[in-house]
Amino acid sequence: MKHIESVNNPKVKQWKKLLTKKERDNSGTFLIEGFHLVEEAIKQGEQILEIIASEKVGLPPRWDTKGTAVTLVTEEISNLLSETEAPQGIYAVCSQGKPEVRDAKTYLLIDTVQDPGNLGTMIRTADAAGIDAIVVGRGSVDLFNSKVLRSAQGSHFHLPIIRGDLHEWIDKLQEEHIPVYGTALEGASLYTEVSCGDSFALIVGNEGNGVGKDILSSTNANLYIPIYGKSESLNVAVATGILLYYLKK
Structure with missing residues (x-):
């Protein structure tokens, strides 16, 4: 010592x-x-x-x-x-290692999320929901930012977290017949109307702008969570939790 x-x-x-x-x-x-x-x-x-x-x-x-x-x-x-x-x-x-994704059936894809607390909470939530892998796209806050690490509470060590191009990952997942769901406020389906099997990928996006339109145009379907009160929207980490647990059930 x-x-x-x-x-x-x-x-x-x-x-x-x-x-x-x-x-x-x-x-x-x-x-x-x-x-x-x-x-x-x-x-x-x-x-x-x-x-x-x-x-x-x-x-x-x-x-x-x-x-x-x-x-x-x-x-x-x-x-x-x-x-x-x-x-x-x-x-x-x-x-940091070189995480590998093997035999994964469920994915969380993250598009330009800026807040470290949100990213860490989403990683922790995906871990708790039993998601197999996470892909963080370009423009998101650093995976190893100290606030991200504290918010994730050790989940960095529990599942593979990949930094990659979301367009390439969407193509790859669809080639493997894994449906890819985006999140949007317009032109989307109520999330409870989706019937999901054992495999899926969910894309969530930036706190202010949501998922990029170019990405949304490539998905199998886009989902929304209804707002019953006066708030304009849900926090992205909260929305991620709702959707992951619904799709995973």
């Missing part, structure tokens, strides 16, 4: 850089914070590269850290790495 005391240590500087998208992309790694996320990474095993713990924090005895490097740091260094108001003093460096 290593011990680092200087904030000028090269490793500390590298960890700090992982708070930026540029360095996450360059290194193919990301930093997670908090006991729950680190434990989920340990359970998954393959992606976790290194655990970083404040010298004032003990690792839970139930954690199996065999084969994983553990570094103790001062509280000053620990606080330097935190992006939360109440740091727990525990972090891990993880590999």
Whole structure:
């Protein structure tokens, strides 16, 4: 077990850089914070590269850290790495990996969602609903943004999440006879009128503009959720939950 005391240590500087998208992309790694996320990474095993713990924090005895490097740091260094108001003093460096989609029947496709809390909640919801894979299209917030990671609550480690071209994925899914449903306010069918089998893909879109029109024109059908009150629309993460659970039932 290593011990680092200087904030000028090269490793500390590298960890700090992982708070930026540029360095996450360059290194193919990301930093997670908090006991729950680190434990989920340990359970998954393959992606976790290194655990970083404040010298004032003990690792839970139930954690199996065999084969994983553990570094103790001062509280000053620990606080330097935190992006939360109440740091727990525990972090891990993880590999982004190259997720593969195998034998998937149900998909969530995400088009230009900007809010990290929304993206994380959608990932967590898809995980809870038993969706097999997620495809995040260009223009969405970074998958490994710290707010996305906290909102997803470890679901990044539970199912494959692919960054890809949604048009290509729609073509691929339809070739495999998997129906693709978009979400729209106009020219769409009430979601409860759709009869869905074991396989489907749902596309949800940007908080302000929804799913792109070019994408909607390629779907098998587009769905809407009725609004009974005075609100103009539903939050995209809430709408995603309603639709995924309906289609999955």
